[in-house]
Amino acid sequence: MKEGTAADCCSAPDTAVDLRPIEGREADEELAALAKAIGHPARVQILRLxxxxxACVCGDIVDELPLAQSTVSQHLKVLKDAGLIRGEVDGPRVCYCLEPRVLRRLRALVAGL
Amino acid sequence: MKEGTAADCCSAPDTAVDLRPIEGREADEELAALAKAIGHPARVQILRLxxxxxACVCGDIVDELPLAQSTVSQHLKVLKDAGLIRGEVDGPRVCYCLEPRVLRRLRALVAGL
DNA sequence: CTCTTTCATCGTAAAACTGCGATAATCTCC
DNA sequence: GGAGATTATCGCAGTTTTACGATGAAAGAG
Structure with a gap:
């Protein structure tokens, strides 16, 4: 029950192009919000996982981090609220997946600095 | 006394290449710290200026933001502590300049996500 | 030397963040 | 139905962030 538990959950091709402006007040706030979301080592680590x-299932993520389950759950919530990840319920478990669109958006915003 | 006040302060060619790893625990903490630094709209706005x-001189930056002088000064300190900017004293004024090396490093870390 | 300008720093108050244990909610299995 | 596993949420401390006005420190003007 360790291998491939939920390896095939989040599967979105997602090749859409983001046409929103890369600067301006809205872009500033968007960049700030995304940056704030990854502004904690644990959350960077989660993103990398x-x-x-x-890892994908919440429990596996908890096992990888030196933090309590409730704390990891909170960090996951921060990332989810920022739109960087998405959680898909898989029975009693929850599989967290990247939201590639938003990650690309972050890259574009930072690159545009 | 408005045009070109300190347009030619920070002038570093700076073409050095950063060879440090783009992942791992240290990179995670570095990325988190840099992201945290730009995790506020006012600081993003300052970076863009x-x-x-x-703008370059502290006073001009204050004029561009809807914040008190002391607050802007604090934001500048956050950016400076993160290494993203540098302050050069120019008489009674202080000219803030980008630290292109660190900005590039941030871009590389985000791109490496 | 004194006054003004410019900026940093000091307090302070409110808000947000971080971490944890305890608890609730949900699903599966029996 | 109940028991166990998995995750979210609540409540709580301690710390940090954010914002401001007030005060200091340093440089230039007179």
Missing amino acids: LVRRT | LVRRT
């Missing part, structure tokens, strides 16, 4: 698809 | 070289 999801990118590598090393 | 410096990129565009629209």
Whole structure:
């Protein structure tokens, strides 16, 4: 029950192009919000786990971090509220997946600095 | 006394290449710290002013933001502590300049996500 | 030297963040 | 139905952030 538990959950091709402006007041606030979301080592670590698809289920993520389950759950919520990840319920478990669109948007905003 | 007040302060060619790893625990903390620094709209706005070289002197930056002088000064300190900007004393004024190396590093870290 | 300008720093208050244990909610299995 | 597993949420401390006005410190003007 360890391998491939939910390896095939989040599967969105997602090749859409984001045409929103890369600067201006709205872009500033968007960048600030996204940056704030990844402004904590634990959340960066979670993002990397999801990118590598090393972990996906909440419990596995908890096992990878030196934090209590409730704390990890909160960090996941921050990332979800920022739109960077998405949680899909899989029975009693929850599989968290990247939201590639938003991650690309973040990259574009930072690159546009 | 408005045009070109300190347009030619920070002038570093700076073409050095950063060879530090883009992932791992240290990179995670570095990315988190940098992201946290730009995790506020006012600081994003300040960064943009410096990129565009629209403003440079502290007072001009204060004029561009809807915040008190002391608050802007604090935001400048956050950016400076993160290494993203540098302050050069120019008489009674202080000219803030980007630290292109660190900005590039941030871009690389985000791109490496 | 004194006054003004410019900026940083100091307090302070309100809000937000971080972490945890305890508890609730939901699903599966029996 | 109940028991166990998994995750979210609540409540609580301690810390940090954000904002401001007031005060200091440093440089230039007179």
